[in-house]
Amino acid sequence: MGRSGTGASGRNGIGTAETCDDGFMTDQDESPRAPLDMLGALAKSDAELDDHSRVIEIYTMEGLLRVWWFGAPTATDVVLMCGGAMGGVLGPGRSLYFTLGRQMAAEGRAGMAVDYRKPGDLGRCLLDVCAATDLAMRNGAERFAILGHSFGGAVAIQAAGTFPGATAGVVTFATQSGGCEEAERMGDVPLLLLHGQRDSILGPENSSMVQMLVGHGEIRMFPEADHLMAEVADELETIVGPWITQRFEAHRAL
Numbered sequence: 001m002g003r004s005g006t007g008a009s010g011r012n013g014i015g016t017a018e019t020c021d022d023g024f025m026t027d028q029d030e031s032p033r034a035p036l037d038m039l040g041a042l043a044k045s046d047a048e049l050d051d052h053s054r055v056i057e058i059y060t061m062e063g064l065l066r067v068w069w070f071g072a073p074t075a076t077d078v079v080l081m082c083g084g085a086m087g088g089v090l091g092p093g094r095s096l097y098f099t100l101g102r103q104m105a106a107e108g109r110a111g112m113a114v115d116y117r118k119p120g121d122l123g124r125c126l127l128d129v130c131a132a133t134d135l136a137m138r139n140g141a142e143r144f145a146i147l148g149h150s151f152g153g154a155v156a157i158q159a160a161g162t163f164p165g166a167t168a169g170v171v172t173f174a175t176q177s178g179g180c181e182e183a184e185r186m187g188d189v190p191l192l193l194l195h196g197q198r199d200s201i202l203g204p205e206n207s208s209m210v211q212m213l214v215g216h217g218e219i220r221m222f223p224e225a226d227h228l229m230a231e232v233a234d235e236l237e238t239i240v241g242p243w244i245t246q247r248f249e250a251h252r253a254l
Contacts, residue, residue, distance in 0.1 A: 035130035036138075039065065052105040058131070063117030065128050067135070070101030071110030076142040077168075077248045079104050079111040080129055080159065082152030087119035092149045092173040093233035096240070100147075103241050109248070112136060122154060122179050129159045133166075143168045143251050145244045150202060150227065153193075154179030157210065161185030169247030171240055174227050176202050177209035184215055190247055191217035194236065196225025 039060050046056045054073075058065040068089055081097040083089055091097030091113070101111030112132050116125045133144060145168050148156030153175025160167045161182060169190040191214055193207040204221055211217040220239070222232045229236060 035127060035134040038127060039131050052102065056135070060117060062124065065117050065131065066115035067132050068098075068101065068113040068115070069110065070098075070112075071105035072108070073110070073136075074140045075104075075108065075110035075136075076140060077104075077109040077252075078133075078136045078141045078144050079109065079244060080132060080144055080146045080156075081111060081113040082125070082129060082146070082148040082155045082159075083114070083116065083119070084149050085120040085151035087116055089113035089115050091147070092229040093236040094230060096173075096233070096236055097147070099237060100241060100244075104244075107245070110136070110141070120151065122151075122158070125151075125155050126158050126162070129155055130162060133159070133163065137166075142166070143248060145169045145171070145247055147171045147173070147240070148175065149173040151176055151179075153210070157183050157186065157214070160189050164189050168251035169244060171243065172207065172210065173229055173236070174199050174202055175206055175210055177206040177213070180210045180213050183210060183213040186214055188216070190250075192240075192243055193217055193219045194222070194229070194239070195219065196222045196227065196229050196231070198223070198225060199227045201227040 039058060041058050041060055043059045046054055048054050053070045056067045056069060081091060089097060097113045101113060104111040114129050114132050116128050118124045143166055146156040146159050153172035156170050156172060157180045160170045164187045167189045171192045173194050174196060193211060195204040195207040197204055207219050211219055225231045
């Protein structure tokens, strides 16, 4: 870790998102492929959980990609939420990703918590997030905010560098810096880095390194917080939702 350490199925549209990292292509590929196509899906199933959320499962030869989708499938503003190297979809704090997903749904936006096929494999996890982005774009999504905790911070940074024009902002929580070496590909995408000063897994210097690699970004340190940032859960909820809303509004005005 770090330097330390569908409901939306084919019937809902056939548009194509931007291609993911060129590293996934081979010399024999004659043209770029959309991320969903690159998964080589064997089957896909989905189910409504309630009036405002659903779960999508995409079966591939390299594992099961699961996405918890909050809000309308046709939402134009979507928050992509990336877990750590061990996987998971709850996020930092006290299940921030679920709280934020419900909040986005209530505001007419959407949230997608991505459960990777192979947690800890940065290339495959990036493709999983790109595939979720592709899925959302086929249903009408126009802009994204990308969140990442720990290892997921590197996934979020790489995703923003893959489709910067559609990215309204990135928030990292206790991010690693490994995997962010080409972070400048984000361009001027707004970046907020949140880190606990008592992080016993990935020290706060990782966020400082990512800020340097990107060339900009706001760092907020929390003196009492460890890696999961449970000590500042309420603060995270207060900070992140409004910040994302502001970034969506600013991106829409461009």
